[in-house]
Amino acid sequence: MQERKTIHESWGSRWIFILAATGSAVGLGNIWKFPYITGENGGGAFVLVYLVCILAVGIPIMMAEVMIGRRGQQSPINAMRDVAEESGHSGRWSLVGWMGVLAGFMIFSFYSVVAGWVLYYLASMGAGDLVAIGSDTAVQRFEGLLADFDTLLIWHTVFVVMVMLVIMGGVRKGLENAVKFMMPALFVLLFVLLIYSMQSGSFMRGWSFMFDFNIEKLTMQSVLIALGHSFFTLSLGMGAIMAYGSYMPKHTSIGGSVLMIGGLDTLVALVAGLAIFPIVFANQLDPGAGPGLMFITLPVAFGQMPGGQIFGFLFFMLVGLAAWTSAISLVEPATAWLTERFGWHRIPSSLVLGVIIWLLGVAALSSFNVLADFKIFGFTIFDFLDFTTANIMLPLGGLFIAVFAGWFMKQVHSREELAISNAIWFKAWYITLRYVAPVAVAVIFILNLYEKLQ
Ligand code: PFF
Numbered sequence: 001m002q003e004r005k006t007i008h009e010s011w012g013s014r015w016i017f018i019l020a021a022t023g024s025a026v027g028l029g030n031i032w033k034f035p036y037i038t039g040e041n042g043g044g045a046f047v048l049v050y051l052v053c054i055l056a057v058g059i060p061i062m063m064a065e066v067m068i069g070r071r072g073q074q075s076p077i078n079a080m081r082d083v084a085e086e087s088g089h090s091g092r093w094s095l096v097g098w099m100g101v102l103a104g105f106m107i108f109s110f111y112s113v114v115a116g117w118v119l120y121y122l123a124s125m126g127a128g129d130l131v132a133i134g135s136d137t138a139v140q141r142f143e144g145l146l147a148d149f150d151t152l153l154i155w156h157t158v159f160v161v162m163v164m165l166v167i168m169g170g171v172r173k174g175l176e177n178a179v180k181f182m183m184p185a186l187f188v189l190l191f192v193l194l195i196y197s198m199q200s201g202s203f204m205r206g207w208s209f210m211f212d213f214n215i216e217k218l219t220m221q222s223v224l225i226a227l228g229h230s231f232f233t234l235s236l237g238m239g240a241i242m243a244y245g246s247y248m249p250k251h252t253s254i255g256g257s258v259l260m261i262g263g264l265d266t267l268v269a270l271v272a273g274l275a276i277f278p279i280v281f282a283n284q285l286d287p288g289a290g291p292g293l294m295f296i297t298l299p300v301a302f303g304q305m306p307g308g309q310i311f312g313f314l315f316f317m318l319v320g321l322a323a324w325t326s327a328i329s330l331v332e333p334a335t336a337w338l339t340e341r342f343g344w345h346r347i348p349s350s351l352v353l354g355v356i357i358w359l360l361g362v363a364a365l366s367s368f369n370v371l372a373d374f375k376i377f378g379f380t381i382f383d384f385l386d387f388t389t390a391n392i393m394l395p396l397g398g399l400f401i402a403v404f405a406g407w408f409m410k411q412v413h414s415r416e417e418l419a420i421s422n423a424i425w426f427k428a429w430y431i432t433l434r435y436v437a438p439v440a441v442a443v444i445f446i447l448n449l450y451e452k453l454q
Contacts, residue, residue, distance in 0.1 A: 004071075004072070004073040004082070004439045005073070006073040006074065006246070006338065007248065007339065008073075008074075008247060008336060009170060009172045009247065009292060010171070011176060011248060012172070012176060014248070014252040014253075014257060014432050015272075015375040016176050016179065016180065016250060017245075017248045017249075017252070017257060017263055018257050018260050019180065019248070020175060020176070020244050020360065021241055021244050021257075022183060022260075022261050022264045022265060023178075023182065023183050023186075023325030023326065023328070024229065024240050024325065024326050024328070024329035025233060025234050025261060025262075025264075026112065026186070026268045026322050026325070026326070027111075027233075027235075027253075027323055027325070027326030027327075027359060028114055028115070028118075028232040028322065028323050029202050029325070029326075030233060030265065030269040030272055030317065030322065031269075031276075031294075031319050031322055032114075032271040032291075033229065033232075034233065034272065034273065035210075035230065035232075035276050036287070036288065036290055036291075036293045037225055037229060037292070038210055039209055039210070039287045040219065040288055040290075041215070041216040041217060041219075041221060041226070042214045042215065042216070042217030043208075043209055043214050043217070044211045044212050044213035044214060044220060045215045045218040046211050046217075046225075046226060046298060046391040047211065047270070048224040048426060049218065049223055050064055050223065050229065050266075051267050052225040052228050053227045053229075053230040053440075054230045054234070054262055054265075054266060055439050056432060056436050056437065057108045057227065057230060057257065057398075057437045057441060058230045058231065058234045058236060059258055059259065059262050060429055060437050061236050061401060061402050061433070061437055062234055062236055062241055062258045063238075063254055063255060063258045063418065063433075064177040064263070064402060064404075064405035064414075064433055065236065065401055066241060066244075066248065066257070066258060067254055067405065067417045067418055068080065068083050068245070068255050068404075068405060068409070069241070069242035069244070069246035069248070069418060070081050070245045070246055070248050071086075071242060071413065071417045072246060072266075073246055073363070074246060074336065074339035074340055074450045075097065075240030075243060075246070075336035075339075076097035076102075076243055076333045076337075076342055077094045077239075077241040077301075077322070077337050078094065078097070078099065078335070078337065078391075079097070079192065079246060079276065080093045080096050080097045080404070081093060081094035081097075082405070083409060083413070084409070086410075087408060087410040088411060089408050092406075093164075093404060094363075095307065095331070096239075096397060096400045096404070097239055097337075098237035098266055099242075099393060099396070099397055099400075100333055100397055101238075101239065101333050101334045102393070103237070103393040103394060103397065104238050104240065104330040104333055104334060104383070105331075105334070105356065105357055105360055106385045106389045106393070107238070107330055107389045108327060108330045108331060108361070109357060109360035109361045109364045109384070109385055110361075111323065111327055112156050112159045112163075112327065112357065112422065113152065113156055113364050113365045114242055115155075115156075115159045115320065115324070115327065116152060116154075116155030116156040116159050116365070117145065117152075117155070117217075117295060118319045118320045118323060119155045119316075119320060120145060120155050121295060121299065121316045122313065122316035122320055124299075124314050125299075125302070125313040125315075125316055128298045128309055130302070130303050130309070131303055132304065132307075133299055133300055133303040133310055134297075134300065135285075135300050136295075137297045137300050138300045138408070139301075140294055141299075142148065142292065142295045142296050144356070144367065145259055146368040147368065147369050148369070149365070152369075153363040153365065155360065155363055156358070156361045157358065159323075159324075159327070160354055160357060160358045160361065160442060161354075162324060163324065163327045163328055163331065164331075164350045164351075164353070165401040166178045166328050167331055167332065167346065167349075167353070168346050168347050170346045170348040171247050172327065175328060176260070177384070178325065178328065179325055179452030182321045183204075183325065185321060186268075186321045186322055186325075189314055189315075189317060189318040189321070190268065190271055190272065190275065190318060191271075192311075192314060193314060193315055193318065194271055194275045194308055196275070196307075196311050197274065197275045197277075197278040197279050198278070199315075200278045200282040200305070201278075201282050202278045202279075202282040203274075203279035205277070205278075205281040206277030206278030206279075206280075209277050209287060210270070210273045210274065210277060211389070221446075221451070224444055224448050224451070226269050227419075227440065228391060228394075228395070230393070230442065231398055232390050232397060233265055233269065233391075234261075234262060234265060235329060235400065236394065236395035236397075236398050236401075237393070237395060237396070237397030237398035238333075238393065239390075239392070239397070240329035240332065240333060241329075241332040242333070242334070242401075243333040243336055244329060246336070251269055254417065254418050255418060255420055255425070255429070256330075265338070268322075274350075275315075276293070276294075276298065279298070279301045279305070280293075280297055280298070280432055282301070282305070283300065283301040283305070285297045285301055285317075295387060298312070298315070299312065330348065332352055333444075335350065335353060338352070338353070343392075347360045350370050360385075360406070363381050364381055364382045365382075368380075369381040373400045383403065384454075391448050391449065392449070393439050395444065396445065398437075398441055399441045399442060399445065402433050402437055402438045405433055406433040406434035406435075406437075406438070408428065411430070433436050433452060439443075
């Protein structure tokens, strides 16, 4: 096998790779979105469909991303080009990497706005501003925040700076150090909050809300949501995982690591639900509050509970950490590419990228106030960025990656990179990647678009 030389650093160990990729996967998608979409879509039945999607589509595509990254030893743009050329195909496959970089910028811009809200609530909880807050006040407070351009701008800026400081440090000093401390902290916080919610008195109600197998509530639409979400939550289809894979030490198992990452991501989502819903029920609040669940319902719940101020603070710290480690991976592909293409150091790369994503974020946050009336195809800027990335770009990116790894890349290369000794496991992966994943994504992708555009 031809060994490529990389100009980047690699992770200190296989465990660091697992932590970093889990850090990318576990984010706002797990703690904010998964609990409420589960509740709205039939609880247990939805969880089952979601698990099937993770196993049949998410895991095989994640293995393909890591595999291409590690074989190419470069940013997704250059890795796609080289791995395609190595198999005798056009270097234009790099376009998949380009689309990923663009999707990363776009996701970052609205992700950073929501992360800014999290930081604002963290500060408010810390200052004791939300003690015994009533429902009406909570709504006013959240709406007041959205209308306040300056406050949104401050917190969005703080978040961009936090992310860029880590990116500047590079793979070892920045990313690796960050995930080494933040991920264990995240797991401890989640565990503490789970125990807290177990003592709220409504744990079993929360449990049945999430796990009762309520098949009637499951619709075609929920299947679409489950698949779309399994993409977003595993950070697939835009090169984040590919970039992280390119820093993975050679001769470590890709399949085993990916199973671990997918498992941890799912576990965090389930535990987050179990930490949140009992608290909501214990305070007679509505679990189906949708996006407002975390910013309106939860502060009310925490505000009424013993020790709520401290646990509310810990909760927003947990969400903030999760968003932080995810956001880093959104800009890593572009950073790696700038280093390769222009030989830039990480510091100028981070500064340039920081300015670009900061500006995009300003556009996204303006859509709640000064640019509220500005619409693109009927969407506000914020909704447009969310819609196009989650429903179009990520599924499309994932589809291309599955088709590339399954149909274009030479099988000897994937065999070599994955090094799965058990022939049946390799076949199972290969068949799923060639047939199951692309067909499922294509069908879901088309249905999703069709429905949204109606
Ligand atoms: N997986 C993240 C979440 O669940 O919040 C979102 C995300 C991060 C998507 C990084 C894509 C990505 F590259």
